[in-house]
Amino acid sequence: KNEVEQSPQNLTAQEGEFITINCSYSVGISALHWLQQHPGGGIVSLFMLSSGKKKHGRLIATINIQEKHSSLHITASHPRDSAVYICAVSGDQGAQKLVFGQGTRLTINP
Amino acid sequence: DGGITQSPKYLFRKEGQNVTLSCEQNLNHDAMYWYRQDPGQGLRLIYYSQIVNDFQKGDIAEGYSVSREKKESFPLTVTSAQKNPTAFYLCASSNGRGREAFFGQGTRLTVV
Numbered sequence: 401k402n403e404v405e406q407s408p409q410n411l412t413a414q415e416g417e418f419i420t421i422n423c424s425y426s427v428g429i430s431a432l433h434w435l436q437q438h439p440g441g442g443i444v445s446l447f448m449l450s451s452g453k454k455k456h457g458r459l460i461a462t463i464n465i466q467e468k469h470s471s472l473h474i475t476a477s478h479p480r481d482s483a484v485y486i487c488a489v490s491g492d493q494g495a496q497k498l499v500f501g502q503g504t505r506l507t508i509n510p
Numbered sequence: 511d512g513g514i515t516q517s518p519k520y521l522f523r524k525e526g527q528n529v530t531l532s533c534e535q536n537l538n539h540d541a542m543y544w545y546r547q548d549p550g551q552g553l554r555l556i557y558y559s560q561i562v563n564d565f566q567k568g569d570i571a572e573g574y575s576v577s578r579e580k581k582e583s584f585p586l587t588v589t590s591a592q593k594n595p596t597a598f599y600l601c602a603s604s605n606g607r608g609r610e611a612f613f614g615q616g617t618r619l620t621v622v
Contacts (some may be wrong), residue, residue: 401550433610441615441618442615450610486553497555498602498611500554
């Protein structure tokens with residue numbers, strides 16, 4: 401079993417829909433990261449959080465430390481949100497190494 | 511603007527040749543990382559460095575080598591010993607545990 405599991409692996413939705421991507425992890429963490437990867441390959445950091453909730457524009461990220469679970473929500477989704485969304489955790493021991501989920505491929509159709 | 515620069519974006523290599531991927535950052539970050547991404551898989555850690563002149567193997571270090579002679583630079587050499595080198599390679603940096611990680615745009619290596 402992977403230390404970081406994302407669901408779903410693929411998600412297709414219509415423009416305007418509310419999107420939720422889930423991430424569960426099995427290790428102690430110092431922080432959880434949500435990343436976005438566009439077809440060109442480059443990765444952009446969306447959020448880094450260790451508790452509670454963060455919001456940036458139409459994106460919301462939440463984390464429940466007790467349940468070892470995080471969600472990324474996109475409100476009023478748009479075709480430009482189409483990308484791979486990756487959850488990663490940095491451990492609470494030793495070096496700052498990220499462990500990545502497999503990613504969720506999101507496609508928003510107009 | 512501060513950031514991480516990887517070059518080149520695309521790289522083709524003949525089987526049996528070594529090739530070096532460049533990663534430079536001007537964020538003054540102590541830690542730098544190299545990850546490999548294969549289709550349908552999460553990123554996997556190849557090597558990381560927490561300070562100049564020091565680096566550690568990650569989960570899939572075989573067939574790779576690195577150096578960290580300057581804080582800004584962390585080049586990755588893919589040697590001929592790497593059995594399946596065709597992949598997408600990402601460099602990242604951060605300033606410590608629990609701090610935000612920054613990523614380069616990646617290098618897609620194809621062995622022909």
